[in-house]
Amino acid sequence: MTAPVTESSATGEPARGAAPVNRRRALYAGVAAAAAVGGAGLAWWRLQPHAMEAGAEQVxxxxxxxxxxxxxxxxxxFAGKPLLLNFWATWCPPCVDELPMLNTFYRDNKEKGWQVVGLAIDQPSSVRKFLTRLPLDFPVGLAGLGGSELGRSLGNLTGGLPFTVVFSPEGRVLHRKMGQVTPQDLQTWVAMR
Incomplete structure (x- = not known):
């Protein structure tokens, strides 16, 4: 009767073929780790605002x-007062999730001089229908694809949504945020104005 092939023989030495299996596993693990690091790096890059185009604020x-x-x-x-400019779309779940918070921020801070404008990167009919279900107190512009280009000029190279830009009363960019705004972001921006 023959014994089953195992990782080591009775002498304690690896059986034939065990070393290549271990090398393959190590190679696969290395490739997987490199892919994970690369993916994380790409995700980080994608979620970072990048350099603005020259003159983007003036445009x-x-x-x-x-x-x-x-x-x-x-x-x-909207020049002359602080402005929170939010690029959003009806088909973007994080955008839709943050709109009530931005609306509350606007209501709570408009007497303090804060302004909020939403630029919808969407079809006008979709935005109109959406706003009948969730009315907003702040102004909304139908930006369409031109809004995507404006966002890119302000550093949103990937065109991801939501994208928020905070402007000083002088019209300079103070803060930019890729992804959903948090209450802490809003508190920080108001305090640093």
Whole structure:
């Protein structure tokens, strides 16, 4: 009767073929670790605002967008006070999740001079329908693909949503955030204004 092949023989030495299996496992583990580090690095890079294009702040103040109500929303009207500008879409769950918090922030801070503008990177009909279910107190502009380009010029190279930019009363970018805003972000931004 023959004994089953095991990792080691009676002499304690590895059986034939065991060393290549261990090397393969080590190689696979190394490749998996490198992929995990690379993926984490890519995710980190993707979630970081990048350098803004030269003149992006000035371009923002020249922009005007249609509103869901059919009027024009001129960004120049928001100059001179701190502004939280939020790029969002109806199909973006974290965007939808943060909108009530941004609405509360606006209501609580508008008397302190804070302004909030939402730029919807979406179809106008979708935004109108959405706003009937969740009305917002702050102005919303229908930015469409032009809003994506504006976001890229402000450092959102991947076009990810939500993307939030905080401007000083002088129109300079103070803060940028890729991803969902937290209550702590809002507290920090108000305190550092």
């Amino acid at each position: 923002l103040w020249t922009q005007a967008f249609d509103t869901p109500e059919g009027t024009r929303l001129a960004m120049q009207a």
